[in-house]
Amino acid sequence: MREPRKERFPALLVVGVLLLAFGLMWNARGSFSLLYLAFQREYGWSPGLSTLGYAFSWLAVIFLTPIAAAWVDKAGPRRAVVMGLGCTALLYGALALVREVWHYVLAFGVLQAMAQALVATGSTAYLARRFPRRRGSAIGGMAVGYSLGPVLILPVLGWTMGALGLRSALVLMVLPPFLLLPLVALLDPPPAPQARQAGAPVGALREAVGTLAFWSLAVLYVSGVVAYNIVLVHQAAAAEGLGSTASWIVMALTGSFAHSALGSLAGGSLSDRIGRVPVWLGGSLLSALAVGLLALVPPGAGGGPLAAYAVLLGLGTGARLALLGTLAADLYAGPAFGRIYGVLQAIGAIGGAVGPLVAGFLRETSGSYQVPFLVAGLAYLISGLAVLPLRRGLK
Structure with a gap:
């Protein structure tokens, strides 16, 4: 008889860690209203140029998300979230180093799109497997991360930009996703997916x-x-x-x-x-x-x-x-x-x-x-x- 899985971490901690991962990833997009003004002041860019990265990131999501999300199936959802947090940290570091508009467009467009695809898909897949009977509650708890950035992280980013300048503030934003990486890596591996979800219309x-x-x-x-x-x-x-x-x-x-x-x-x-x-x-x-x-x-x-x-x-x-x-x-x-x-x-x-x-x-x-x-x-x-x-x- 198969023994039940023994989980090292309680459900609340698991959801909390993925909530933080989701919030840190989404803050890159949620903080754009601040970055939009900061880029204009720092580099003298026009409003149109300052929105190019945001616009390109949505185009990148369209093309890169299926590729990144397919990697979730191969490498597993936990590794995908770790990789997505790495992309988030790299994004802030790259934005701190930009000198030209095309640097910013590539950094924000590609790295933010990859982070979004990996963290969103990986976190959802992890919680769906880990909590099949309480899937709505678990994924709903993680979705609080959508609000976490505007309510908590955005004021901190605004204060550090005012006190230290744009580049220093962006460098500091590298730390939260980087520090969260080991916590995600230590989570228990999720159960293996079923060959075909019970009652599901398709499996591929x-x-x-x-x-x-x-x-x-x-x-x-x-x-x-x-x-x-x-x-x-x-x-x-x-x-x-x-x-x-x-x-x-x-x-x-x-x-x-x-x-x-x-x-x-x-x-x-x-x-x-x-x-x-x-x-x-x-x-x-x-x-x-x-x-x-x-x-x-x-x-x-x-x-x-x-x-x-x-x-x-x-x-x-x-x-x-x-x-x-x-x-x-x-x-x-x-x-x-x-x-x-x-x-x-x-x-x-x-x-x-x-x-x-x-x-x-x-x-x-x-x-x-x-x-x-x-x-x-x-x-x-x-x-x-x-x-x-x-x-x-x-x-």
Whole structure:
């Protein structure tokens, strides 16, 4: 009779370590608003040049994620997270050494894309195997890392940049991912993946792309990423257009990230109890209501609508972030999970590249942020409804 696995580390510690890994990786993208201004001041670059690295990173995600995620299947999720943290440390070190625009574009574009693919796919695969019965709770706990950067790391980066300068601050940012490497390496190896996940429609990428479930997930991902990036890039400017003060906007957006952490924890845990579909639909509806509220509130309405927007969006986004990897893991947590999830992330990244550009164009042609945010609300609803064809294969 096979003996049960003996784990050296408790579940809370495992999720906490991967939460930190995820937060440090995502902070490279989440801190871009600070880096955007710092590059202009340090090097005299124009706003357009300063955004090239961010834009190129989304293109790199589209092409590099399937390659990096396939490596997760071969080397294992734990090694992938270690490699992703190494890419994160190298990214900050490389940014500290840039002298020309093309240095920055290659460093941010390639290294950030590789870090994102390896850490996101590796962490999700690890937790999906380690906690098959509490997958939503575990991945939801890790998803708190999305909020960790803006709430905790971003203020520290801003302070060190002001006190020590851009280059010294970036050098210091090398240390956190580097110091976390041994903790990830010491985690217990995850259980081996099943040859074919019980109840899953397919067991390999070639089979997956021929199914309705795969393309439903693809629509769910790309429409959700379009909405998320429209909001992420333009929400501060939209709130300012309503007459909100800068300090109130900062407080509201910080509160939104804090509620996102709460939404990730609650959404992941609830999905293990009542199912993925109602939680995903609920999170999508809250997100759509939030952006619709911001779009339809007239200028001068005061801070109340912005506060309501921040709470609704935070809870809705958090619940959705907790389930992004969980939905794919429920269907494809077998030996080909990395390849399948990598292609889905690459498809979703198209929305990251297109969403802010479309919103900017609509803002210029309509003269307000009402139309872009209504488009974002519609995209959230489409993303929510796209889960319905998957309900038979999900928990």
